[in-house]
Amino acid sequence: MRHDDNLTAERPSFVTHLECAMTGERHEADQIHNLSRAGKPLLVRYDLAGVRKALTKGALAARPADLWRYRELLPVRKASDIVSLGEAMTPIIRTPRVAKKLGGGDILVKDEGRLPTGSFKARGLVMAVSMAKALGIKHMAMPTNGNAGAALAAYATHAGIKTTIFCPEDTPEVNVSEIALQGATVYRVNGLIDDCGKIVGEGKAKAGWFDTSTLKEPYRIEGKKTMGLELAEQLGWQVPDAIFYPTGGGTGLIGMWKAFAELEEIGFIGNKRPRMIAVQAAGCAPMVKAFEEGKEHAPRWENAHTIASGIRVPQAVGDFLILRAVRESGGFAIAVEDPAIQSALDEMAREEGLLLCPEGAATYAAYKQSLADGRVSKTDQVVLFNCASGLKYPLPKIERRLDRLKPIDYAGL
Ligand SMILES: *Cc1c(COP(=O)(O)O)cnc(C)c1O
16 A cells, blocks of 8 residues: 555545533534533544444554544545644554563553654644644644644644744743744743633634634544554554553543544444553642542642643643543542652663653653552553653753773773
């Protein structure tokens, strides 16, 4: 098969409608939507009985290895609306050395840093921008901690759509640069991501921008859902015992939870579900607090701070969806301190040669913490999400030098 067959193939569309995630109220497909009329995220619904008849595991296996192989479960109706930069399937990497040290559990790292723009935000934004193209949207705006803005900039520019992006003042330099270089107009704002979100909301009202904020746009979840589809397929249509997911706005966790339900409906997996474990940084852990207090919603976390900037999200519109998925799956929410994140990052790089991003390292730190306190066991097969390339973050300076003009003590090097 030619590699772009997934991009050009005829796609019978199975989207039936959109549904308010809180009230279930029906919203029509093929129209521009943000939140539901109740002010909550919208979920895309499909004719899954139709998909069940149309798609077999064998047919899927023969398709090129990218996210578009799952087209029957994706919202884009016309091939010509696809805006692709090459969304390859990401590998699952085993980490036998650290696993052995911890007692022999099966630790799998899904390495999302291989996607365009170096993070899994590409999965969500490729879908949001393709749908924006299909719906004729001309100007997209977004608040971002960095990676989402970079992915939006790349895809929107590729599609010829204008973008305006707002990020907190201390957003990593590389993110601000890549956003600008990929054709967006980017501003640093003296505030956090939710403060940036307010500016986007006002710009939507006053200048007609399309608000591409996390979960205020229905299709990013569909893109992120492919992590769950891909994971199940890669594990031979099995799900792992637990998934450790670095949770900010929660799109990925919510999306994977939706993916497993859809896969069961189309007969590809059984009713086993992984325990969904929401990992947050101790300096910004609204989901952990709400989980522990048994609440359905998570109030804003004040003075949020962590080196894992991708999960520095003080308040999430999809809070109830994250908490539901975590609870229904028998999982939990867990916070890890920044020093534990840093040492997890160092350990995985030094011992496995695997450079994680801080958010990915947070999942490894959380796994170790959960093993130690007995919330997961050594016999559990766990998947850790490394959501971005470690190369997108500041790396430690190394000062070891060699003077080639002096005698070299080779045995001592
Ligand atoms: C956005 C992001 C997250 C959080 O993902 P959500 O699905 O929005 O919770 C985690 N890590 C990195 C690197 C990110 O860019």
